[in-house]
Amino acid sequence: MVVVGLIGKTNVGKTTFFNAATLLEAEISNYPFTTKEPNEGIAYVHFRCVCGEFKVKDNPVNSACINGWRFVPIKLIDVPGLIKDAWKGKGLGNRFISVAAMSDALIHIVDISGSIDDEGRISKPGTGDPVQDFREVEREIVNWYYQLLKKNNRYIAKWYRQTARIDLSIYKMLSGIKVSLEDVRFSLNETGLAEKDFDSWKDEDFKSLAFYLRRRKPTLIVANKMDLPFAEENLKRLSEEYREYIIVPCSAEAELALRRAEKRDLVEYVPGEEMFFVKDRSKLTRKQIWALEYVQERVLGRYFRTGVQQALDIAVFKLLSMNAVYPVADEKKLTDGKGRVLPDVYLMPPGSTLQDLANQIHSEIARNLVCGIDVRLGVRLPKNYRLRHRDIVKLVVALRKK
Ligand SMILES: Nc1nc2c(ncn2[C@@H]2O[C@H](COP(=O)(O)OP(=O)(O)OP(=O)(O)O)[C@@H](O)[C@H]2O)c(=O)[nH]1
Ligand SMILES: [Mg+2]
Numbered sequence: 001m002v003v004v005g006l007i008g009k010t011n012v013g014k015t016t017f018f019n020a021a022t023l024l025e026a027e028i029s030n031y032p033f034t035t036k037e038p039n040e041g042i043a044y045v046h047f048r049c050v051c052g053e054f055k056v057k058d059n060p061v062n063s064a065c066i067n068g069w070r071f072v073p074i075k076l077i078d079v080p081g082l083i084k085d086a087w088k089g090k091g092l093g094n095r096f097i098s099v100a101a102m103s104d105a106l107i108h109i110v111d112i113s114g115s116i117d118d119e120g121r122i123s124k125p126g127t128g129d130p131v132q133d134f135r136e137v138e139r140e141i142v143n144w145y146y147q148l149l150k151k152n153n154r155y156i157a158k159w160y161r162q163t164a165r166i167d168l169s170i171y172k173m174l175s176g177i178k179v180s181l182e183d184v185r186f187s188l189n190e191t192g193l194a195e196k197d198f199d200s201w202k203d204e205d206f207k208s209l210a211f212y213l214r215r216r217k218p219t220l221i222v223a224n225k226m227d228l229p230f231a232e233e234n235l236k237r238l239s240e241e242y243r244e245y246i247i248v249p250c251s252a253e254a255e256l257a258l259r260r261a262e263k264r265d266l267v268e269y270v271p272g273e274e275m276f277f278v279k280d281r282s283k284l285t286r287k288q289i290w291a292l293e294y295v296q297e298r299v300l301g302r303y304f305r306t307g308v309q310q311a312l313d314i315a316v317f318k319l320l321s322m323n324a325v326y327p328v329a330d331e332k333k334l335t336d337g338k339g340r341v342l343p344d345v346y347l348m349p350p351g352s353t354l355q356d357l358a359n360q361i362h363s364e365i366a367r368n369l370v371c372g373i374d375v376r377l378g379v380r381l382p383k384n385y386r387l388r389h390r391d392i393v394k395l396v397v398a399l400r401k402k
Helices: 014-022 093-101 130-151 153-163 166-177 181-191 203-215 231-241 252-263 286-303 308-319 354-361 363-368
Strands: 003-007 039-048 064-066 069-078 105-111 219-224 247-249 323-328 346-348 369-374 379-381 392-397
Touching (some): 003 014, 014 039, 069 308, 093 130, 105 308, 130 153, 130 166, 130 231, 219 231, 219 308, 247 308, 252 286, 346 354, 354 363
Antiparallel strands (some): 323 346
């Protein structure tokens, strides 16, 4: 399953984002360092389901279809907030950078209203500086990679002596934390260290390698608390400073309010949509009316969305370029073996083939795969066909001899 990690300073709204996305009741409060263990939950990414195109009523099994939108599960991890010098073991951060490093993509959340002071406490909007917060957390992560390389310096040197291959030696040390050989090679080339004898590496060399390794982890910025004052100005500054990032304006609290209201049947709301409808205004308390009006006025009215669903979708479909693929058994009826229409969707990394899809579904299917059929075009697809987003494919399997 695709894993997305939420990182950021304390009190920026990571747990609120996590709760909204998973609707789990994790602890929320405005004391610094509320979250002491990483939370894991299931969130969903969504895209236009093909049921509309084929005008069929589907029977989703491993995913959900709401108003023609297909929601596919991913794993979301909420880690405790990082503070400065976390990599030295201060605060709670250190232990969790490694958890974050294991994610496929990271969502770095900042409090764009600047309502967190230096100690991580909630204060008046405009007090803190989200640009600096972002920079500090990023520096922590780079430092963590740097420490890791330095600490394992001797192992790398030993493997390097044995193999004379610096890329493989570093990869061997980092492969446990989702760093690929390609990441290592890219970083070595960018820093010019590919050509440098490992025994003569200086501190700066380890630092610049750490910097590039960090850059290789797909990351987007969520500018949270857009409903508060100072958010607009800070967002502008952050966007100018960090042009190389996708930044999603967000109000996690607004999304949480909408999803909770939806769960209680007070409103109609599909995550990611630009509006909600109050079902029966007479059933709402004064406080609920106020909260929904606040969401409409401060969030949807200005930015169209709360940003939570959008951030997840961007992480999975844009940063990771995942392709959602529907396998079916019957290419005419679009059903599986049990007659269910478009039951499953698989998120496949870019470059995945039909064979990779078969491997994910079942070892038996993987072993006996002959070819595939593209349902839209009706043509045969070879096993090494590279899957595309929203492909519907029939996997043709050789019958086993009895
Ligand atoms: N106005 C506003 N407040 C928010 C928003 N999102 C979160 N908050 C508030 O910010 C405070 C901190 O939120 P949390 O979700 O606990 O923050 P966190 O990043 O998980 O904090 P740690 O677990 O300590 O790292 C809470 O009081 C939330 O209600 C938002 O979009 N708008
Ligand atoms: Mg938290």
